Amino acid sequence: MALLSPLLAPAVSICVSIIGVGLVGKQVVAQLTSPALAPLFRIVSLSNSRHTLALSPAAPALDARALLALLPPSSAPLPTSSPHPAASYAPADPAALVRSLAHTARESNKHTILIDCTSDLAVTEQYPAAIAAGLSVVTPNKKGFSSSGELWKQIVDAQSAPGAGLVYLEATVGAGLPILSTLRDLLKTGDEVTKIEGVFSGTMSYIFNEFSKPAAPSAPSSGPKFSEIVKIAKENGYTEPHPADDLSGSDVARKLTILSRILSINPSTLPALPSLPEGYASLSTETLIPAALASIASGDEFVQKLPEHDAEFDQLRAEAEKEGKVLRYVGVIDRQSGVVKCGLEKYPAAHPFASALSGSDNIVAFHTARYAQRPLIVQGAGAGADVTAMGVVADAIKVAERYGAKVHL
Amino acid sequence: MALLSPLLAPAVSICVSIIGVGLVGKQVVAQLTSPALAPLFRIVSLSNSRHTLALSPAAPALDARALLALLPPSSAPLPTSSPHPAASYAPADPAALVRSLAHTARESNKHTILIDCTSDLAVTEQYPAAIAAGLSVVTPNKKGFSSSGELWKQIVDAQSAPGAGLVYLEATVGAGLPILSTLRDLLKTGDEVTKIEGVFSGTMSYIFNEFSKPAAPSAPSSGPKFSEIVKIAKENGYTEPHPADDLSGSDVARKLTILSRILSINPSTLPALPSLPEGYASLSTETLIPAALASIASGDEFVQKLPEHDAEFDQLRAEAEKEGKVLRYVGVIDRQSGVVKCGLEKYPAAHPFASALSGSDNIVAFHTARYAQRPLIVQGAGAGADVTAMGVVADAIKVAERYGAKVHL
Numbered sequence: 001m002a003l004l005s006p007l008l009a010p011a012v013s014i015c016v017s018i019i020g021v022g023l024v025g026k027q028v029v030a031q032l033t034s035p036a037l038a039p040l041f042r043i044v045s046l047s048n049s050r051h052t053l054a055l056s057p058a059a060p061a062l063d064a065r066a067l068l069a070l071l072p073p074s075s076a077p078l079p080t081s082s083p084h085p086a087a088s089y090a091p092a093d094p095a096a097l098v099r100s101l102a103h104t105a106r107e108s109n110k111h112t113i114l115i116d117c118t119s120d121l122a123v124t125e126q127y128p129a130a131i132a133a134g135l136s137v138v139t140p141n142k143k144g145f146s147s148s149g150e151l152w153k154q155i156v157d158a159q160s161a162p163g164a165g166l167v168y169l170e171a172t173v174g175a176g177l178p179i180l181s182t183l184r185d186l187l188k189t190g191d192e193v194t195k196i197e198g199v200f201s202g203t204m205s206y207i208f209n210e211f212s213k214p215a216a217p218s219a220p221s222s223g224p225k226f227s228e229i230v231k232i233a234k235e236n237g238y239t240e241p242h243p244a245d246d247l248s249g250s251d252v253a254r255k256l257t258i259l260s261r262i263l264s265i266n267p268s269t270l271p272a273l274p275s276l277p278e279g280y281a282s283l284s285t286e287t288l289i290p291a292a293l294a295s296i297a298s299g300d301e302f303v304q305k306l307p308e309h310d311a312e313f314d315q316l317r318a319e320a321e322k323e324g325k326v327l328r329y330v331g332v333i334d335r336q337s338g339v340v341k342c343g344l345e346k347y348p349a350a351h352p353f354a355s356a357l358s359g360s361d362n363i364v365a366f367h368t369a370r371y372a373q374r375p376l377i378v379q380g381a382g383a384g385a386d387v388t389a390m391g392v393v394a395d396a397i398k399v400a401e402r403y404g405a406k407v408h409l
Numbered sequence: 410m411a412l413l414s415p416l417l418a419p420a421v422s423i424c425v426s427i428i429g430v431g432l433v434g435k436q437v438v439a440q441l442t443s444p445a446l447a448p449l450f451r452i453v454s455l456s457n458s459r460h461t462l463a464l465s466p467a468a469p470a471l472d473a474r475a476l477l478a479l480l481p482p483s484s485a486p487l488p489t490s491s492p493h494p495a496a497s498y499a500p501a502d503p504a505a506l507v508r509s510l511a512h513t514a515r516e517s518n519k520h521t522i523l524i525d526c527t528s529d530l531a532v533t534e535q536y537p538a539a540i541a542a543g544l545s546v547v548t549p550n551k552k553g554f555s556s557s558g559e560l561w562k563q564i565v566d567a568q569s570a571p572g573a574g575l576v577y578l579e580a581t582v583g584a585g586l587p588i589l590s591t592l593r594d595l596l597k598t599g600d601e602v603t604k605i606e607g608v609f610s611g612t613m614s615y616i617f618n619e620f621s622k623p624a625a626p627s628a629p630s631s632g633p634k635f636s637e638i639v640k641i642a643k644e645n646g647y648t649e650p651h652p653a654d655d656l657s658g659s660d661v662a663r664k665l666t667i668l669s670r671i672l673s674i675n676p677s678t679l680p681a682l683p684s685l686p687e688g689y690a691s692l693s694t695e696t697l698i699p700a701a702l703a704s705i706a707s708g709d710e711f712v713q714k715l716p717e718h719d720a721e722f723d724q725l726r727a728e729a730e731k732e733g734k735v736l737r738y739v740g741v742i743d744r745q746s747g748v749v750k751c752g753l754e755k756y757p758a759a760h761p762f763a764s765a766l767s768g769s770d771n772i773v774a775f776h777t778a779r780y781a782q783r784p785l786i787v788q789g790a791g792a793g794a795d796v797t798a799m800g801v802v803a804d805a806i807k808v809a810e811r812y813g814a815k816v817h818l
Contacts, residue, residue: 159818168817177785178590178787181587267444377765378788379761381779394594
């Protein structure tokens with residue numbers, strides 16, 4: 001049955017400015033310039049840490065490869081002459097970019113989205129100005145929402161002015177998984193969210209899924225070594241260059257801060273959650289970095305010395321096994337007790353966090369007044385450039401719909 | 410941290426007309442008139458199968474109880490005088506209602522949502538006219554999307570005219586679970602959905618979760634009886650009044666038809682899916698109604714005679730157990746093979762459909778190019794008045810955002 005194209009009336013054209021063209025940013029460019037979405041979005045600038053490429057929206061649209069080729073790498077100097085008639089260059093300056101985008105948006109009466117694909121706190125500090133100037137902000141960058149309470153308040157408050165834009169952050173938690181949108185639908189339709197619990201880090205998920213695999217029959221009392229799993233994870237790029245950046249739990253703490261803050265700005269009859277004035281740093285977070293290795297600056301050295309601490313992790317696992325349970329590094333927001341924390345927990349084999357989880361999947365359980373007997377669960381890959389870009393682009397489509405695009409079914 | 414109210418600039422007011430005030434319709438009225446959403450929505454009419462109550466939007470808003478009290482039950486005659494100055498009455502007539510709503514929407518320049526909380530095919534036949542007249546349609550009623558291909562085509566086509574409204578149907582599959590919205594985000598951002606597989610019926614979920622529970626130690630070769638589980642499910646209201654309406658698989662087939670049709674109107678490089686000209690009736694659906702009981706019109710008689718067929722179900726279970734598997738009634742859309750079907754399948758104990766499912770939960774797995782190694786999974790209660798209403802109201806909020814409401818975070 002060949003019915004109409006699912007993208008209806010794409011005559012609306014939304015301008016998009018992208019800061020950060022790493023793995024995620026490149027995927028965002030690819031998805032936005034795909035045949036289905038190209039009529040809806042026009043990329044008007046691309047920035048890396050040193051350069052901003054501006055593109056005249058009057059010129060014919062370019063495909064992803066051509067667009068990305070026009071931005072010199074941050075290691076190269078700013079081009080003195082333009083290789084394309086529609087392209088012009090300036091030094092990267094997020095504040096100046098926001099002013100320029102706001103000016104052009106007012107002049108052209110076209111809505112503009114600022115997409116931040118960096119992990120740079122300094123970029124997020126421009127969100128309040130961007131929102132106040134009427135731009136939408138779409139981002140997978142957790143920093144602005146999980147750092148100081150002051151910045152978070154500025155971002156949220158900026159949205160309330162008439163003519164202000166809104167901020168879209170689906171991809172900050174679980175990448176393309178419908179986690180924040182589900183939380184929003186629960187809250188806005190008046191459900192009471194009593195508890196959110198989940199495995200929010202793909203790296204932590206992988207490590208503990210491997211760590212709780214049954215021991216070899218030849219050595220039933222031992223299981224895989226924690227240090228060995230971390231070493232393999234690092235070699236395969238599943239961890240940050242320095243694995244301690246994952247093992248600290250701060251990535252999970254940032255995601256939990258975002259969920260907790262969203263809960264806090266919505267009405268509830270349950271006790272208030274902790275205020276987290278310093279964001280993720282205010283949160284009770286169990287680190288898995290052995291104290292003796294806390295000051296090692298090199299990821300390689302860290303991995304080399306980690307085997308000295310395998311016995312500590314073996315003991316934790318043995319204690320869990322004695323109870324018929326497995327270890328998982330989880331984030332928990334419990335509104336009844338007011339507890340917000342990240343750390344190791346033990347789950348019985350039949351629990352979805354134990355039985356249903358594999359690979360580097362995230363899993364999040366929403367316990368609510370409506371989903372009281374059994375939680376609403378979302379599970380799947382929670383990291384990776386393509387699924388993170390999906391979360392960003394799905395948000396951009398929602399912005400386009402607010403400004404008149406008909407995209408449905 | 411008390412930040413701004415999460416409902417920003419609620420000055421936009423969207424008119425809402427609700428047809429069907431059963432369990433779901435009443436919950437929709439309750440959620441729409443809650444303090445958080447009341448500024449955004451104004452209910453302008455309520456209809457049951459015999460009467461339509463029209464409410465002047467100029468009068469002060471009423472709460473859910475007062476609104477519902479103004480609509481006489483369908484068993485009562487049409488009131489000859491109005492008990493409230495803002496209320497007026499007419500015989501229920503969906504076609505006339507759509508004309509009247511469209512007229513008022515044009516005159517007042519206020520957007521209007523038609524919410525269909527019936528399960529009536531005749532109401533869905535008014536969707537094309539409603540959409541063409543610029544109304545949005547929001548509904549948990551599967552009939553319009555899972556019956557004839559002609560009606561489906563009319564509904565989809567109506568959306569493409571300039572000024573036409575759109576149809577929102579999240580609650581038709583999985584009630585409040587983010588299933589259609591997730592499918593939409595996957596498709597619109599250019600992912601390739603290769604397979605959708607799920608337990609889509611709460612009743613079937615309950616029956617087979619119970620049926621695969623381990624046998625009592627005293628009688629290891631036997632397990633719970635199929636007929637006994639159906640009997641208990643009927644007594645607890647988990648089945649339709651006539652359990653054959655669940656066991657036929659047609660509810661699952663309707664949901665699968667909707668998913669399949671949404672896939673079919675989106676671009677894909679995979680083989681075309683079956684065209685389903687008669688909707689769910691065109692779909693390969695395994696019935697669990699024993700042939701000998703197919704013509705029994707009474708639910709009670711059906712349950713009485715079902716024990717005569719327990720041996721057939723026992724045998725199916727024994728065959729699954731021999732392979733270390735459990736039975737689940739699932740819907741599958743496999744784009745590689747072009748198969749769309751509903752029926753019993755066997756799953757190994759470690760599969761999420763076997764290990765992670767309990768109660769009457771739905772579970773849906775999206776296998777895609779991006780979620781290739783492991784699927785994206787959504788799980789939770791997929792039926793019930795409050796979660797179905799949540800799906801409806803979350804859709805209504807999305808409509809309000811298209812027409813200028815700022816609802817975010």
